[in-house]
Amino acid sequence: MNAEEKLVQELSQNETVIQVIPLDELQQEASARNATVKTTAGFVAPINDTILAAKLLREFGQAPSQLVVNTYKGKKYVIFKGQSGTRKIFRGTRYLTSNPTVVRMAVGPRGIAKSVKGGFVLTVVLLAGIEIFDYVIKDTKNLSKLLGTITADVMKVGVSSIAALAAGLAIGASTALGSIVAGPLIAAIAVGVITGFVLDKIDSRIGATAALIKAYEDTGLKLREVEYDAARWLDYFERNPHAIRRLFGMPSIFTGGY
Amino acid sequence: MSPKTANIVIVFFNLVGFLLVGYAINDFITVNSAISARALEIPYDSGTYYLFLIAIFWIFTILHWSGILQTEHKLKRYSSTILVAGFACLLILANGLNYYVSHHFESAGYIECDDPTEISRISKGESSIYRLNGC
Numbered sequence: 497m498n499a500e501e502k503l504v505q506e507l508s509q510n511e512t513v514i515q516v517i518p519l520d521e522l523q524q525e526a527s528a529r530n531a532t533v534k535t536t537a538g539f540v541a542p543i544n545d546t547i548l549a550a551k552l553l554r555e556f557g558q559a560p561s562q563l564v565v566n567t568y569k570g571k572k573y574v575i576f577k578g579q580s581g582t583r584k585i586f587r588g589t590r591y592l593t594s595n596p597t598v599v600r601m602a603v604g605p606r607g608i609a610k611s612v613k614g615g616f617v618l619t620v621v622l623l624a625g626i627e628i629f630d631y632v633i634k635d636t637k638n639l640s641k642l643l644g645t646i647t648a649d650v651m652k653v654g655v656s657s658i659a660a661l662a663a664g665l666a667i668g669a670s671t672a673l674g675s676i677v678a679g680p681l682i683a684a685i686a687v688g689v690i691t692g693f694v695l696d697k698i699d700s701r702i703g704a705t706a707a708l709i710k711a712y713e714d715t716g717l718k719l720r721e722v723e724y725d726a727a728r729w730l731d732y733f734e735r736n737p738h739a740i741r742r743l744f745g746m747p748s749i750f751t752g753g754y
Numbered sequence: 755m756s757p758k759t760a761n762i763v764i765v766f767f768n769l770v771g772f773l774l775v776g777y778a779i780n781d782f783i784t785v786n787s788a789i790s791a792r793a794l795e796i797p798y799d800s801g802t803y804y805l806f807l808i809a810i811f812w813i814f815t816i817l818h819w820s821g822i823l824q825t826e827h828k829l830k831r832y833s834s835t836i837l838v839a840g841f842a843c844l845l846i847l848a849n850g851l852n853y854y855v856s857h858h859f860e861s862a863g864y865i866e867c868d869d870p871t872e873i874s875r876i877s878k879g880e881s882s883i884y885r886l887n888g889c
Contacts, residue, residue, distance in 0.1 A: 535878050553834055605755070623876065645874045652876050666763035669755040673764070673814050676833050682841050683814070686807040687767065690774065692877035693801050700881060705873040 523633055530630060537622035541615025542685045548602050548611065549678040549685075555585050555601075556677050563677050565593065565604055565668070574604040608664040608680050615688070616657040623649045640716055644709030652695040660688035768815055771808040778805040785855055789862050794886050797869065798855065801879020803848040813840040852879075859884050 497505075556578075564575045572593040580589050585597060593604040602611035624646050631642040664684035667673050699705055733740055755763075781802045788796045817833055859866070867889035869881040 534875060535880070539878055549838075553838060556834065619876070648874050649876055652874075656876070662763055663767060665755045666760040666767075667814065669757055669760035670764060670818075673818055676817070676837055678834055679814065679837060682810060682837060683767075686810045686841070686844075689804055689877065690808050693804055693879070694774075696801070696872075696875050696877050696881075697799070699874070700869070700871045703871070709873070 519633065526630060526633055530626065534623060534626055537619060537626060540622060541619050542689055544615060544618070545602070545611060545681050545685050549681040552601060552603070552678045552681070555583055563603065572604070574598050602681055603677065605665055605668060608668055608684065609661060611681070612657050612661040612664065612684060612688075615660075616653055619653045620650050623653065638713075640712035641709050643712045644705055647708050648699060648705040652692060652699065655695060656688050656691040659691040660684040663687035764811065764814065767808065767811040771811050774805040774808045778802055782851060782855070786858065789858055789864070792862070792886065796859075796864065796884045797881070798859070798884055799879055799881045800852050800856065801877050801881075803851045804878055806844050806848050807841075809844055810837075810841055813837060865889060 564577065566573055566575055574591050574593055574595075576583070576586055576589055576591075580587055585601065586603075591598045593599075593606045598604050599607045599610050602608055627642055627645050627649070631637045631639075661684065663686070664680040667676075667683040668680040673679055781799075785796060785798055813836070817836065864884035864886055865888050867883045867885055869883050872881040875881070
């Protein structure tokens with residue numbers, strides 16, 4: 497190996513690739529894809545639930561299994577009827593509703609609640625992340641807009657999650673429909689998606705997000721006024737230190753005029 | 755949740771389903787009529803047809819009332835499959851209608867413009883205004 501080859505090898509070993517993208521291009525790309533990425537983020541939780549529902553269907557397949565939630569001696573149990581030998585995950589017939597496997601697979605009331613809660617957190621984190629990225633790269637987006645959008649998104653995702661939870665729990669608690677293992681998850685997905693859409697429509701109709709952004713802007717203006725007033729008074733007391741005594745001293749009626 | 759409350763919630767979603775499905779059908783008819791009438795401006799939300807997903811509660815109700823969920827019923831073992839197939843059909847319907855309307859807009863020469871009233875959105879789809887004379 498000659499010196500030139502050695503140099504090339506050393507250089508390639510210490511090579512670091514840095515891609516520099518102009519801010520304009522990044523902003524254009526972000527604007528073009530923002531809506532799609534946000535929509536996709538909103539669908540992460542339903543997709544997760546669908547994967548879980550598919551796992552449950554694979555687990556219980558066509559076997560005539562039946563799921564019942566019953567209370568024995570003050571403890572709630574999920575009871576699987578049918579052929580336990582054909583199952584891979586739930587090999588037993590009776591599990592506590594708090595059993596980690598039951599909760600992880602979103603079976604029973606606790607499992608459904610945990611799944612919905614996880615979906616809510618994941619969606620909020622993703623949506624907030626997208627908004628913050630947008631705020632960082634764009635000069636046109638101010639803090640009020642960022643806070644207003646995130647607040648509106650969190651409220652909408654929260655209400656959707658509550659509606660999805662109610663639907664999932666209702667199907668799970670129904671004596672007849674509760675026996676369909678994937679039923680609560682499918683109901684939760686459908687209601688979550690629909691509630692999100694309905695809330696988006698209400699928002700654009702009444703302008704809730706716009707009102708929130710304006711409220712944050714007004715709060716910012718008021719805070720700036722308070723800051724300005726405080727600075728003005730500090731400046732006044734610096735120039736007139738005797739006025740401080742007037743603030744904390746005895747009233748002039750007792751001090752004879754001073 | 756008690757079974758009684760659960761049934762009330764299920765009945766509620768069944769009834770709300772009529773409203774939402776009615777809205778989606780009405781939107782489909784209105785948009786298509788507006789395209790045929792060559793309206794200059796047509797507001798359209800590509801997420802509207804996902805409202806059809808609420809019909810999953812009708813499938814639940816049909817499964818319940820048809821007696822399929824009774825232990826001795828021979829179709830009971832297929833109840834999960836019927837439910838998932840129904841859900842898949844509703845998803846296909848929502849996406850199919852959306853594709854059809856978007857294609858209809860394009861073939862009629864409409865141009866998709868942003869809807870300024872929409873600031874933040876969490877659900878699937880996009881609210882747009884289709885214009886004949888450009889944005």
